Amino acid sequence: MSTSLVILAAGQGTRMKSDLPKVLHQVAGTSLLHHAMLSGAALEPWKTVIVAGHGAETVEASVRDIDPEAQVVVQRERLGTAHAVAQAREALDGFEGEVIVLYGDTPFIRPGTLRSMLEARDGHAVVVLGFEAADPGRYGRLVMNGDELERIVEFKDATAAERAITLCNSGVICADAGLLFDLIEAVGNDNAAGEYYLTDIIGIARRRGLSATAVTCDEAETMGVNSRRDLAAAEAAFQARARAEALDNGVTLQAPDTVWFSYDTAIGRDATVEPDVWFGPGVTVETGARIRAFSHLEGCHVSRGAVVGPYARLRLGAELAENVRVGNFVEVKNAQVEEGAKINHLSYIGDAGIGARSNIGAGTITCNYDGHMKHRTEIGADVFIGSDTMLVAPVRIGDEAMTATGTVVTMDVPAGAMAIARPRQENKPEFARRLMSRLRAIKAKLAEGKS
Ligand code: UD1
Ligand code: MG
Numbered sequence: 001m002s003t004s005l006v007i008l009a010a011g012q013g014t015r016m017k018s019d020l021p022k023v024l025h026q027v028a029g030t031s032l033l034h035h036a037m038l039s040g041a042a043l044e045p046w047k048t049v050i051v052a053g054h055g056a057e058t059v060e061a062s063v064r065d066i067d068p069e070a071q072v073v074v075q076r077e078r079l080g081t082a083h084a085v086a087q088a089r090e091a092l093d094g095f096e097g098e099v100i101v102l103y104g105d106t107p108f109i110r111p112g113t114l115r116s117m118l119e120a121r122d123g124h125a126v127v128v129l130g131f132e133a134a135d136p137g138r139y140g141r142l143v144m145n146g147d148e149l150e151r152i153v154e155f156k157d158a159t160a161a162e163r164a165i166t167l168c169n170s171g172v173i174c175a176d177a178g179l180l181f182d183l184i185e186a187v188g189n190d191n192a193a194g195e196y197y198l199t200d201i202i203g204i205a206r207r208r209g210l211s212a213t214a215v216t217c218d219e220a221e222t223m224g225v226n227s228r229r230d231l232a233a234a235e236a237a238f239q240a241r242a243r244a245e246a247l248d249n250g251v252t253l254q255a256p257d258t259v260w261f262s263y264d265t266a267i268g269r270d271a272t273v274e275p276d277v278w279f280g281p282g283v284t285v286e287t288g289a290r291i292r293a294f295s296h297l298e299g300c301h302v303s304r305g306a307v308v309g310p311y312a313r314l315r316l317g318a319e320l321a322e323n324v325r326v327g328n329f330v331e332v333k334n335a336q337v338e339e340g341a342k343i344n345h346l347s348y349i350g351d352a353g354i355g356a357r358s359n360i361g362a363g364t365i366t367c368n369y370d371g372h373m374k375h376r377t378e379i380g381a382d383v384f385i386g387s388d389t390m391l392v393a394p395v396r397i398g399d400e401a402m403t404a405t406g407t408v409v410t411m412d413v414p415a416g417a418m419a420i421a422r423p424r425q426e427n428k429p430e431f432a433r434r435l436m437s438r439l440r441a442i443k444a445k446l447a448e449g450k451s
């Protein structure tokens with residue numbers, strides 16, 4: 001049986017006080033909407049339909065980057081959650097299978113929870129995801145009769161007795177596509193909010209003699225974002241979980257609360273992460289690597305046994321092979337650094353390849369940008385680059401070659417050769433002493449004139 005996703009993302013998120021549509025605000029390096037899409041992606045959906053409203057073009061552009069196959073439909077008027085889901089009907093024309101409705105501002109629903117909802121569909125026409133709320137507040141309440149879900153009542157419409165129910169509606173609903181859209185057609189807006197409530201489909205299904213039930217999950221999964229405070233709380237919740245998972249997976253975090261992960265950070269067991277390290281999106285760190293304090297990594301790969309930092313910056317496309325060393329105040333971007341190579345101090349290595357065991361001296365810069373285009377620097381194996389070498393790309397340094405300290409390399413260096421390009425040193429005897437006494441005399445004269 002195949003599954004499709006409908007993700008509701010029309011809300012403006014007024015309380016965010018933002019020009020950006022709410023679902024595009026980020027937690028752990030990617031949008032809330034992307035988090036929701038990732039939860040659903042684990043079910044390998046037949047189709048993903050996002051219902052956008054406020055900032056629909058911006059949402060669409062972002063969705064295109066994440067998943068070009070996903071379809072964005074627009075809800076022009078915000079008439080309620082049932083009306084929002086109805087906007088996906090045409091996009092799902094011809095689809096036979098389950099539809100799962102998710103909210104784009106609710107990023108943490110686990111794939112396993114969605115799977116258990118699909119399993120519960122066996123024997124029930126509609127399955128709702130509920131949770132026991134510590135503070136039920138204004139959530140919709142699930143009115144149960146044993147295993148049977150009789151109806152969902154919105155807070156605004158609930159009696160005092162119904163408001164006392166603590167089992168709440170997360171908003172996630174699963175039903176057969178054909179049935180879902182049929183039920184939605186029967187939904188009216190005669191309620192306290194004057195909206196078409198998706199939650200009304202339960203009562204309608206029951207009146208038609210169909211069965212409904214609820215699957216429950218941890219309240220943490222249903223955490224939604226409506227304000228910047230919620231966003232910060234969601235970030236904190238994500239980080240707490242990611243840190244705990246890293247520790248459970250055998251990663252040493254010396255000061256877990258100071259390490260920041262992205263949604264897709266992958267770290268192997270027996271890796272060590274020192275305090276104050278930031279992992280942006282797209283980072284993989286292999287087993288036994290060490291990321292030293294105050295390092296900043298994104299879009300990069302660190303192989304086993306490599307040591308990065310302290311104070312290193314690895315940017316998009318930095319690929320460190322086994323046992324590479326990248327030291328303090330070194331920036332590496334779009335560069336493949338082969339096994340055992342060392343870049344230990346104060347360097348910029350961009351658009352480059354560095355061969356195995358090569359040593360890059362302190363202060364080396366790959367001059368990769370001419371103001372219009374980027375050019376590559378290719379350094380062979382067992383090369384010794386002297387301190388403060390400027391490598392003006394495009395340029396190649398052959399295996400076992402050297403550059404002298406302070407050299408500006410503008411031509412290729414053949415294998416085994418030594419490149420030296422700097423003025424020859426000249427020592428002028430007694431020049432320094434004579435110059436200093438002349439300057440002292442001038443200064444003394446000026447001081448006399450002032451007094
Ligand atoms: C909804 C549920 C409630 C549940 C709560 C969980 C309904 C009627 N109520 O209430 O039972 O406990 O979520 O958070 O479904 N949206 C649209 N278009 C619309 C209306 C809403 O896309 O016309 C989207 C919103 O952007 C949001 C989601 O649907 O992502 C839920 O809408 P919201 O207005 O927050 O519903 P609640 O009143 O919180
Ligand atoms: Mg809400």
